[in-house]
Amino acid sequence: MSKVFLVEDDPTIRENIRTALNKWQYEVIIVQDWNQVVSEIMAAQVDLVLMDITLPIFDGFHWTEELRKQSQVPIIFISSADMNPNAVRAIATGADDYVTKPFVLDVLISKVQAILRRVNQYNPTDNSVLDFDGSTLSTLTNELNYGDATVKLTPTEGYILQLLILNLNQIVSKTKIMRMLWQGGAFIDEDVLNTNISRLRSKMKTVDLPDRIITERGQGYRLVENDL
Known part of the structure; x- marks a missing residue:
């Protein structure tokens, strides 16, 4: 079972995403301490991170920059902010993809599946x-x-x-x-x-x-x- 770390502070959105991911057999881990987001991600050894922009204490850009100092785990930004220029900034900071709120959960699931399939299952060559x-x-x-x-x-x-x-x-x-x-x-x-x-x-x-x-x-x- 793939593990997804959800960095989202809105309880309604968080539960909707967790429920949708659970239906697809993904284990979802949420933040316990907003001062220790990166430490919790690293300790959980997850396969993918879903990162909101507007968060308590530090924003998603900050946590992505800090996470990229230690890990190359795939990151998808989820935010109500406009697609541009925030999407460009998110990718430049270290994210792999971006989806804007409100979003159709099927779209988010498709993005999660695409990245995890690429990371875990498919290489265009058999050579390592x-x-x-x-x-x-x-x-x-x-x-x-x-x-x-x-x-x-x-x-x-x-x-x-x-x-x-x-x-x-x-x-x-x-x-x-x-x-x-x-x-x-x-x-x-x-x-x-x-x-x-x-x-x-x-x-x-x-x-x-x-x-x-x-x-x-x-x-x-x-x-x-x-x-x-």
């Missing part, structure tokens, strides 16, 4: 390590290694990089990426993908792999080697 331009990407840990440097990618970032490596020097359309990542591309804003790409580029730069992801305007993205 992919090589690219002198670097290696572990499809099991989502660690990108180049020389002596290592950077940890989120599951979404790791999956995007896998797709690009497997289609090296070829254009991969935004539609294909969104279809592979998020339930056929449904319920997803293109800004979420764009921000994940931006975050992936920044992480690749930290391990001396800058400018490898090329934007092909109107078409998609292409991963290139250093000498191309």
Whole structure:
């Protein structure tokens, strides 16, 4: 049974989400101490986090930044705030997806299922390590290694990089990426993908792999080697 940590302070919304997830056989854990959100998530060893923005003491952006210092567990933001620019900020902070209130519970369940399936069940290759331009990407840990440097990618970032490596020097359309990542591309804003790409580029730069992801305007993205 997959475990979901629900960071939501509205009791009605919290119970509605918990009931819906329980019907799909997900174990739901809720916050006990609003000063110790990250510690509770880490102790629970959960498979996914649902994070509200407006919370007691610190907001969801703060807790996501703190959690990302210790873990790459998938995070879906749930908030009544406008989709933009909060969605972009959420993804840039470290979230994997975003849904706005009021939302249809089936949409939230679909997003949860899509991320957990990607993390736990599906890899586009049977190889546990992919090589690219002198670097290696572990499809099991989502660690990108180049020389002596290592950077940890989120599951979404790791999956995007896998797709690009497997289609090296070829254009991969935004539609294909969104279809592979998020339930056929449904319920997803293109800004979420764009921000994940931006975050992936920044992480690749930290391990001396800058400018490898090329934007092909109107078409998609292409991963290139250093000498191309």
